Amino acid sequence: SSELTQDPAVSVALGQTVRITCQGDSLRSYYASWYQQKPGQAPVLVIYGKNNRPSGIPDRFSGSTSGNTASLTITGAQAEDEADYYCNSRDSSGNHLVFGTGTKVTVL
């Protein structure tokens, strides 16, 4: 089982804000990165570090951390944001990497 836990599914109305969370003890020490994966496609990095977006990622995506919980927020969700989202960080030992369980985001 993963050391990073995510809600299996969330839904958001078009244009509204949704927060996707990732919980794990290691997040008290290490940043999470976030990936968007659409059906049949490879994951795409959307947030890394404290709150950094790679080139080409819309600024409606943002990241934050509080205690043992990292969050990915989509402000003004668009239809194209419907996808699976995964967090990634280090495990509790700090020596290895681990992915979260994944969250399916549905845009209504």
Next chain:
Amino acid sequence: QVQLQESGPGLVKPSETLSLTCTVSGGSISSYYWSWIRQPPGKGLEWIGYIYNSGSTNYNPSLKSRVTISVDTSKNQFSLRLSSVTAADTAVYYCARAHVEKVMDNWFDPWGQGSLVTVSS
């Protein structure tokens, strides 16, 4: 920009060794970390391990006894070998550049398109 492409057999028999290669184009493989990640059908992502161009490696403890990642700088490629495979190893295997230079920070970018490997007799 850097691009990655996985290649290798799409079908492997149980108990045999899965072998995949990732070719890096648009940049040198040297001085960076490179990783393998897999995703069983309908399931989540699992980190397999990464390698630095010097040959130093770091593997997922749950797979460590069966995994070998190697690098060939002359060909700008790195490879994955997973021994004694079972049906549970059926997955899409992705290669990616791992950004793990800073302990507090780690991320994977870019990714290859993925290669489906099925374990079946």
